[in-house]
Amino acid sequence: MDNFIIWPTNPAVSIFLIIVIAIPVLYGARPAMHNLLRAVFRSISNPLRLGSHWLFKAAEELHRRNKMVLLARGRSEISQGIVKEFDRVTNLVQRDLHGYPALQRKLMDEITRIEEEFKKCGEVPPPPPEWTKAVAAIAKIKPSGDGLVEKILDDIRNSIDKIYDKVVAEYRKSYEQRHNILKGFLPFWRSVDQTLNRVDKNLTGLTDSAAKIDEQMEKYAQINANTEKAEHTLASSATILFVISLLVMLIAAGGAFVNFWLIERPMEAMVGGSEYIYGNLQASYLAAMVIIFFETLMGLFLMESLGYTHLFPLNGINNKMRRWMVLISFTILLVLAGVEVALAVMRDLIVAADVALKQELASGTIAKVAVNTWALNIPKAAQMILGFTLPFALAFVAIPLEYLIHSGRSVFGVLLVLSIRVLGFATRFLSSLARQVGKGIEHLYDAVIFLPLIIERLLVNRGLSAIGKKSDNSGMRAFSKRAAGEHIL
Numbered sequence: 001m002d003n004f005i006i007w008p009t010n011p012a013v014s015i016f017l018i019i020v021i022a023i024p025v026l027y028g029a030r031p032a033m034h035n036l037l038r039a040v041f042r043s044i045s046n047p048l049r050l051g052s053h054w055l056f057k058a059a060e061e062l063h064r065r066n067k068m069v070l071l072a073r074g075r076s077e078i079s080q081g082i083v084k085e086f087d088r089v090t091n092l093v094q095r096d097l098h099g100y101p102a103l104q105r106k107l108m109d110e111i112t113r114i115e116e117e118f119k120k121c122g123e124v125p126p127p128p129p130e131w132t133k134a135v136a137a138i139a140k141i142k143p144s145g146d147g148l149v150e151k152i153l154d155d156i157r158n159s160i161d162k163i164y165d166k167v168v169a170e171y172r173k174s175y176e177q178r179h180n181i182l183k184g185f186l187p188f189w190r191s192v193d194q195t196l197n198r199v200d201k202n203l204t205g206l207t208d209s210a211a212k213i214d215e216q217m218e219k220y221a222q223i224n225a226n227t228e229k230a231e232h233t234l235a236s237s238a239t240i241l242f243v244i245s246l247l248v249m250l251i252a253a254g255g256a257f258v259n260f261w262l263i264e265r266p267m268e269a270m271v272g273g274s275e276y277i278y279g280n281l282q283a284s285y286l287a288a289m290v291i292i293f294f295e296t297l298m299g300l301f302l303m304e305s306l307g308y309t310h311l312f313p314l315n316g317i318n319n320k321m322r323r324w325m326v327l328i329s330f331t332i333l334l335v336l337a338g339v340e341v342a343l344a345v346m347r348d349l350i351v352a353a354d355v356a357l358k359q360e361l362a363s364g365t366i367a368k369v370a371v372n373t374w375a376l377n378i379p380k381a382a383q384m385i386l387g388f389t390l391p392f393a394l395a396f397v398a399i400p401l402e403y404l405i406h407s408g409r410s411v412f413g414v415l416l417v418l419s420i421r422v423l424g425f426a427t428r429f430l431s432s433l434a435r436q437v438g439k440g441i442e443h444l445y446d447a448v449i450f451l452p453l454i455i456e457r458l459l460v461n462r463g464l465s466a467i468g469k470k471s472d473n474s475g476m477r478a479f480s481k482r483a484a485g486e487h488i489l
Helices: 011-028 030-097 100-121 131-139 145-224 230-272 283-306 319-363 376-393 400-449 450-484
Strands: 276-278
Touching: 011 400, 011 450, 030 230, 030 400, 131 230, 131 319, 145 230, 230 283, 230 319, 230 376, 230 400, 276 283, 283 319, 283 376, 283 400, 319 376, 400 450
Parallel strands: none
Antiparallel strands: none
């Protein structure tokens, strides 16, 4: 710094002289410095701007692909739902409504028979015979005390009583038959009522299925139309499904953790506790994890064979092969559950032996074996139950795993698009910031050489004003000549 001091005894004057000398130099280099600053900051701003443009294009392309995947997944799920509803309707028709024509014919025949029987019930009794008029005429004969007449009248009365009793008995029998016919209608009407209720229930089920099919078809139409409503609905559904599946997987991970520590101790006794695979990773840890992963794998194949999950393309396998896969997977899973039960019993024995050894080392005498009571068997029973049930519980991990994979594709795609857009905004912001910083440095450079710029501006303004006055004077002279009638060439 001292080398630039012109007058060592007076630094202020030296600095002033340096400034006076530097300002004209900086003024002369002003266009070149402005071009240099623009080139430097443009070389920073333009790549950032191009990077931002590329990031936004990549985000749009990724969003389009995510939308295609989301709509395809939703279309597949809705198609499966529609197929299931149609299968349900087909089964309902084949099971409950296939005999409806026969039932209708039976109902029509029974109704015809009932009408005939009802007509029989409504028949009027026949009119009284003609001899009743003769009896009425005889009844008008006055008693004369003649024994022959009285005997004839007694015979007629007895005959009439017998005929009356016979007629009454016949009518009672006829009405009893009519009542029996009407009583026989009751079971038929009850069966008809039950049949119609069952048919109504089946038709109601068909109506509900038709409503579900209409709803699914409406969703399918919205998906085919690529509407924003369908996209938002599927995205929100995938997010909710991802969160639920993740929670279930975390619970399953907790069960796997418990299962690991349940079988790790006996596996240590089996494979050796001093054996290490890599670093601090013991062989017993790896053996226990292999058993747990193998149980999960068998559960995955079991769910795939049963058709509850579709992680693998098993559509080309026939039903016989599927049954064999179910049997083999379940057998292996059952064997592994039995192995874990044995390991749980072995763990309890190892823990009891360790406790007895510690007591022996602490007291210096041989510890007595604890009496086998029901209270001491509770932990052993609990370990055995856990060892048998946890493998089957882990088998159901395949279901939330499938939903986690399918929904995670959409969720992570949305998060990736959001991250790329944020990065694009950041690069565009940095590009604008670099451009503005370059302009600020240019203005700062001009602020340093403000005095020559002021002088330049004054000179330019004076020259412009002089040119303006000259043009005004020439215009006035031309106007005066026109006013005098002279021609200006």
